Amino acid sequence: MKFLVIQQKRVGDVLTSTIICNNLKKKYPNATIDFMGYTNCVDVLIGNPNIDNVIVLSHKVRKNYFSLFKFIFEIRAKKYDVVIDVYNKLETNLITLFSGANTKIAYHKWYTTLFYTHNLKRIDNTMDTNYGFAIENRLLLLEPLNLDKSTIDPFPKLFVSPKENEDTISLFEQHKIDKNKKIIMISLLGSEQSKTYPLEYMAKVVEYVASHKDVTILFNYFESQIEDAKKIYNSCSKSTQEKIRFDLLGSDLRSFVAIMNNCDIIIGNDGGAINMAKALNKPSFTIFSPFIEKKNWATFEDGSKNISVHLNDYKPDLIKNVHHDEIKKNASSLYQQFTPELFKDRIEFFMDQNL
Template sequence: MKKILVIQNKRIGDVLLASLIAENIKLVYPESTIEFMVYDYTAGVIENHPLIDKIILIKEKELKKIPNLIKTALQIRKAKYDIILDPYAKFQSRIMCLLSGAPQRIGYKKKDKNPPLKFYTHNVSFLKEKSHPCGKSLEDRVHLVTSVYPIDQPVYVPKIYLTETEQQYSKLQSYDKPVIMFGILGSTPQKSMPYKYITELIDFVTVTFDVYALFNYSPHQKDDAKSIYEACKHKDRIIFDIYEDNIRGFITLMNKCKLLIANEGGTVHIAKALDKPTFTIFSPYVLKEHWASFEDGKMHTSVHLLDEKPDLFSTDRDARKKIEEDPSFLYNQLSPELIIPKLNNFLKQHF
């Protein structure tokens, strides 16, 4: 029986997508035990996963300290894994793979084609382009497995597994209209729209459709969320007093909502894994082809500035200078006037 470790020390969405590694490696070794090493604040997206036998929690700041990194690597070595897969492929995870002693170590090939240290026994190249509707980021993770272990029918759709108690979540029961989850703020400033634009979108939805809007945001963004709420015209259509401050709580809440409208990020991947319709607003600084998964124009669709104003990404020197001098320049070009027609069409298909 194989003992397998997946090291995915990155953000919430990355951990959820990496769960596909468990789905696919289990097709190769059905009797294997699979463990995931993840940052403690990301574990909620893989809790209760039937194919993940153990979740090893680590703290991001602590792992960046060299003594702690070496200690963790030696603990991995002591555990005697047969296979380690590293979809993270950064300094910390590469060191852990190198010192693990695992007979098979699978990770992505980096730009240094001939590194002085042999971190992996199998160096896998990133795909040059996507060939599956799941999007390139998901396809790359599946490819990490299938490039070493041929699989006839790989799994491309990540899932979140709810307990019976979580499925009975009842905080929205008293509301007599469908609830739309709004991911009003991105995980970083470069993934967040200008607040006045967010307010316009919320006003449009609450006026045009017979629904309630429910805000999602990180706990440290509460003051920003409150200012957006205060700027909205139809507060009676906004649910502001229901909030979950952890990933698992958000998952159970999202499961009871009709759909999600959000900046691109982990919440979008969570909604898709729950089989909820999504409308994604991409940061102009994010490659849509990498992260736009399963888009069909109905269940999942998105908007990206490159689709609406491709000339802004030209070689024009003045435009380039503005982009370099002001990181918010491109986001300011993605105005509600560009988003609302696509959003309206999307919502009409679901209401």
């Protein structure tokens, strides 16, 4: 048996979709399971024993019709039996259609019966969820394959090599991190402004975290975000700054994964860093943007190990019956209503539970 799982987009999406591969390999240990994604997400697939080959669909190929069709026929030559298209956009519609696979699975859209043999309607997000709808809907794509539900593992996983761990321990020693103190990662900034908690508010969150004695704080941010990261750092009190190792930063995605693997908890903006921390089985406290549907991405929420907060939890009237696009348009002003004082007690509870 040969399987192809397709998931383009961001790190969180890709990492979440690896649960499809994990469960397929459990059911079909001798099968070949390939994963197709964008270049920027390959690092979260490294070391996963349930993925045999990673196929990169580059931006250059996607934007050139000749290159795309050449790529499509290269996929066809691999002779997959089953294609599971989690992304379900035009380019992957075509890849799946011409793959030659007998079983082609995707989410239902009005036109998808042209491309797929199984078109599954996403779970109604008004229902209760044990795992978060981002997880539930991916598990839904396995239903046509009749896997034993009692054996399903819903948890994404990241894999860190001994060498990566050793390098991180050496890095911690260089930055004089006390092994006897708890290490807290702060997901400082979102992937875009509309997903970034206001800088002055995040500085207060860092202060709350630093108020716990015997902690060391690491910041997660991209090099391109360093000016905003400095603004938050400079807004912190001197005593808090002394607990922050501002310059201890992963040089790439793999080094971040290894650093996170040696931290105790993560707190901050929703995004790839939070999803990677959860895949490393680290407790997480997530601050969601007002326009993000919390039920989708508040995965494995249990009120203790994984906790999240959203404007809707505290001031639901501000976004009640307001269209998603309008909420996103006004994310900045809505964020201003979402002050850290509202959930200070939740952060303190989370830290008490997990440190």
